[in-house]
Amino acid sequence: MKNKKVVMIPGPTPVVRSIQDQMGREVAAFGDPEFVKDFKEVVDDLNELFNNRNGKNFVIAATGTFGMEMAISNTCKRGDNVLIVSNGFFGDRFIEICKRKGLNIDVISAPWGRAVSPAEVDEALGKKEYAAMTVTHVDTSTGVSAPIKEIGEVIKKYPNTMYIVDGVCSTAAEPEDMEGMNIDVLFTGSQKAFGVSPGLTMVWASKKALERRESLGDIPEYYADFEKWLPIMNDTSKYFATPAINLVWALKESVRIIKEEGLENRYQRHIKYGRAVQKAVSSLGFGILADEDVRATTLTNFLYFDDINDQEFRSAMLENGVVVAGALAGYAGKAFRLGHMGNADENDMIVAIAMIEKSLMKLGKLKTAPGHGVGVFLSEISK
Numbered sequence: 404m405k406n407k408k409v410v411m412i413p414g415p416t417p418v419v420r421s422i423q424d425q426m427g428r429e430v431a432a433f434g435d436p437e438f439v440k441d442f443k444e445v446v447d448d449l450n451e452l453f454n455n456r457n458g459k460n461f462v463i464a465a466t467g468t469f470g471m472e473m474a475i476s477n478t479c480k481r482g483d484n485v486l487i488v489s490n491g492f493f494g495d496r497f498i499e500i501c502k503r504k505g506l507n508i509d510v511i512s513a514p515w516g517r518a519v520s521p522a523e524v525d526e527a528l529g530k531k532e533y534a535a536m537t538v539t540h541v542d543t544s545t546g547v548s549a550p551i552k553e554i555g556e557v558i559k560k561y562p563n564t565m566y567i568v569d570g571v572c573s574t575a576a577e578p579e580d581m582e583g584m585n586i587d588v589l590f591t592g593s594q595k596a597f598g599v600s601p602g603l604t605m606v607w608a609s610k611k612a613l614e615r616r617e618s619l620g621d622i623p624e625y626y627a628d629f630e631k632w633l634p635i636m637n638d639t640s641k642y643f644a645t646p647a648i649n650l651v652w653a654l655k656e657s658v659r660i661i662k663e664e665g666l667e668n669r670y671q672r673h674i675k676y677g678r679a680v681q682k683a684v685s686s687l688g689f690g691i692l693a694d695e696d697v698r699a700t701t702l703t704n705f706l707y708f709d710d711i712n713d714q715e716f717r718s719a720m721l722e723n724g725v726v727v728a729g730a731l732a733g734y735a736g737k738a739f740r741l742g743h744m745g746n747a748d749e750n751d752m753i754v755a756i757a758m759i760e761k762s763l764m765k766l767g768k769l770k771t772a773p774g775h776g777v778g779v780f781l782s783e784i785s786k
């Protein structure tokens with residue numbers, strides 16, 4: 404019997420007890436002085452942590468997809484050109500968002516498992532004037548991490564192009580620095596590397612992005628409008644739309660954990676543990692979709708070997724109490740996705756690797772001695 408499911412999909416990620424406790428608190432009024440203070444602290448801390456002192460952070464009841472819409476809606480107007488840099492399914496999601504908004508798009512895509520290079524971005528940006536460019540930092544469909552720092556150097560030559568970074572599967576796990584990387588809009592969701600349940604999007608807008616929004620005048624969007632939210636983020640006692648009070652408290656606890664660990668240590672932890680999981684699981688025979696030089700530290704797409712059946716494998720994992728995700732689009736059935744980000748700790752990872760071995764055993768596909776993958780993981784993390 405299993406009385407616990409270890410959720411090792413690439414979001415939602417494991418939520419630790421102290422964060423769960425915040426979600427279980429008795430709700431307060433949004434004007435409650437204690438909540439107003441807590442909300443302000445979260446917004447200010449997030450701005451500071453990601454080096455956006457001259458801009459603004461928005462914490463909104465929504466998901467990552469809304470962060471995508473918010474980024475585009477506040478930086479572009481109908482008829483503008485947008486360059487979409489796509490390394491997979493979530494990069495491509497911007498195509499429909501932009502089309503629906505009447506924007507003219509150009510797309511540069513990498514084959515799945517690779518990333519568009521800064522030189523390709525430079526070449527594309529040189530061809531015409533773009534109001535904005537979108538880059539997905541870690542595309543969750545491929546496990547590829549884009550070189551956002553190097554692209555941030557390229558964008559310096561194109562000051563009229565807003566640099567939009569999708570950090571849904573990376574923020575608080577892979578390095579992001581608003582001013583240091585010349586990012587104009589960054590967004591993420593609460594359910595990934597922040598380790599909070601789904602329901603919040605956090606959006607950072609640089610000073611330049613706020614000025615761009617101002618220059619657009621009235622925009623068609625209402626809930627997504629920076630200008631509707633700015634008064635609230637500047638003074639959290641004000642009302643525009645009801646904040647997700649318990650999730651904000653949960654986020655505050657998540658930010659406290661991040662500050663206690665230190666962002667740099669958190670980035671290093673993700674490298675160490677991400678690489679250890681990749682080594683351990685591939686030692687069992689699985690391939691990895693993302694090329695080594697662009698491999699993310701937050702999740703991995705493991706390619707099946709020896710005709711392993713995806714449904715059978717993931718059902719066996721579930722019976723063993725561990726939830727992993729299927730792959731997307733062309734890789735559906737050919738790979739599974741394992742999240743290893745946020746507050747997922749070494750116990751979670753050891754259980755996941757052990758149960759991958761047990762599931763392979765059930766399917767008659769375990770080629771190594773039982774415990775081999777766990778052993779590889781343990782020796783990697785002890786280095």
Ligand SMILES: Cc1ncc(COP(=O)(O)O)c(C=O)c1O
Pocket residue numbers: 414466467468469493539541542543544569570571572592
């Ligand atoms: C990179 C990336 N962008 C955007 C999204 C969309 O976020 P949400 O599902 O929270 O709307 C996801 C979701 O997994 C994602 O991984």
